[in-house]
Amino acid sequence: MTHIKLFIPGPVEVSEKTMRAFSRPMIGHRSKDFQALYADIHPKLQQIFYTRQPVFVSTSSAWGVMEGAIRNLVSKKVLNCMSGAFSDKWFDVAKKCGKAAEPLQVAWGQPITPEAIEAKLATGEFDAITVIHNETSTGTMNPLFDIAQVMKKFPDVQFIVDCVSSFSAMKIPFDELGIDLMLAGTQKALALPSGSALFTVSEKANAKAATIKDRGYYFDVLEFKKGQETNMTPTTPSISHFYALQSKLEDIFAEGLDARYARHLENAKLTRAWVKERGFKLFPKEGYESVTLTCVANTRNIDIPKLNGVLKTKHSCVIDGGYGKIKGTSFRISHMGDESTENIRQLLGWIDEALAEI
Numbered sequence: 001m002t003h004i005k006l007f008i009p010g011p012v013e014v015s016e017k018t019m020r021a022f023s024r025p026m027i028g029h030r031s032k033d034f035q036a037l038y039a040d041i042h043p044k045l046q047q048i049f050y051t052r053q054p055v056f057v058s059t060s061s062a063w064g065v066m067e068g069a070i071r072n073l074v075s076k077k078v079l080n081c082m083s084g085a086f087s088d089k090w091f092d093v094a095k096k097c098g099k100a101a102e103p104l105q106v107a108w109g110q111p112i113t114p115e116a117i118e119a120k121l122a123t124g125e126f127d128a129i130t131v132i133h134n135e136t137s138t139g140t141m142n143p144l145f146d147i148a149q150v151m152k153k154f155p156d157v158q159f160i161v162d163c164v165s166s167f168s169a170m171k172i173p174f175d176e177l178g179i180d181l182m183l184a185g186t187q188k189a190l191a192l193p194s195g196s197a198l199f200t201v202s203e204k205a206n207a208k209a210a211t212i213k214d215r216g217y218y219f220d221v222l223e224f225k226k227g228q229e230t231n232m233t234p235t236t237p238s239i240s241h242f243y244a245l246q247s248k249l250e251d252i253f254a255e256g257l258d259a260r261y262a263r264h265l266e267n268a269k270l271t272r273a274w275v276k277e278r279g280f281k282l283f284p285k286e287g288y289e290s291v292t293l294t295c296v297a298n299t300r301n302i303d304i305p306k307l308n309g310v311l312k313t314k315h316s317c318v319i320d321g322g323y324g325k326i327k328g329t330s331f332r333i334s335h336m337g338d339e340s341t342e343n344i345r346q347l348l349g350w351i352d353e354a355l356a357e358i
């Protein structure tokens with residue numbers, strides 16, 4: 001089977017080293033070996049979350065934790081900041097969990113402003129807010145640091161942040177920003193196989209969860225906390241993901257966090273410049289472009305499936321043809337994970353060749 005290299009915004013390409021770790025033999029999840037494995041990765045995860053709080057690994061995709069955050073932390077009403085496919089869906093999920101929820105909707109590609117959040121929260125109606133840092137469907141990055149400043153005025157509101165596609169690609173200091181629950185996916189910038197998610201929870205969020213009776217079991221943050229105290233998980237986890245994480249953390253600290261962040265930014269800058277030079281436009285509002293992927297407005301009206309066909313046949317790789325209602329009118333190039341600047345430069349060259357051909 002030919003290996004098609006993925007330049008889509010998740011899952012991304014997984015290295016052979018990571019895959020070798022992922023396919024190690026099983027160990028008992030109640031064994032000392034498993035405890036040693038969790039104990040080994042835990043302080044490194046805390047370092048990337050910039051937190052002293054325990055960090056948990058959930059055997060679910062990111063949506064499991066996104067739903068869990070709602071079930072654990074909302075009793076009054078949640079404000080869902082909506083600016084793309086993932087953040088829009090979080091509102092639907094909140095309602096499916098039976099919670100009172102209100103949208104704060106902006107057009108896709110526009111950022112969520114701290115002012116708009118402040119105006120909503122000032123009503124006193126809300127006890128939680130959901131924010132997606134990097135809206136992957138539109139390649140738009142919300143001003144999380146400015147939003148965090150506003151959130152400090154509302155200490156009774158749980159600040160729930162999805163960093164699914166930005167985690168480990170830039171510094172997001174959980175403790176300093178005063179976030180209450182932050183989650184990350186494994187198949188995005190971490191470049192691990194899909195099927196697992198990481199999260200951490202503040203003291204304030206733990207206290208809130210303790211007051212909520214119907215928070216369920218599988219995503220109960222207090223169950224995760226109790227487990228972590230002895231380097232355990234509430235249920236049998238994807239042990240393969242723990243091994244893959246161990247291997248990936250080795251890579252991350254060998255490269256150095258700052259170098260990793262700089263590489264992601266460099267890849268983004270390179271791709272954005274290419275977009276403009278080729279007569280396309282960036283989909284997000286200027287100044288709010290993602291560092292992990294570039295969403296391109298298809299202003300030249302190119303046939304993206306055809307482009308991908310050429311990339312696939314000639315170079316065994318694909319980019320993404322756009323998500324949801326902007327499929328086709330936009331396309332996305334992922335430059336997160338292990339991709340070097342040389343790799344991205346090479347990919348852009350291949351796209352140029354393909355564009356000349358179609």
Ligand SMILES: *Cc1c(COP(=O)(O)O)cnc(C)c1O
Pocket residue numbers: 010061062063064086132134135136162163164165185188194195
């Ligand atoms: C990919 C993604 C998700 C969903 O992740 P799953 O692994 O499919 O559950 C949620 N939020 C953002 C921002 C994403 O990029």
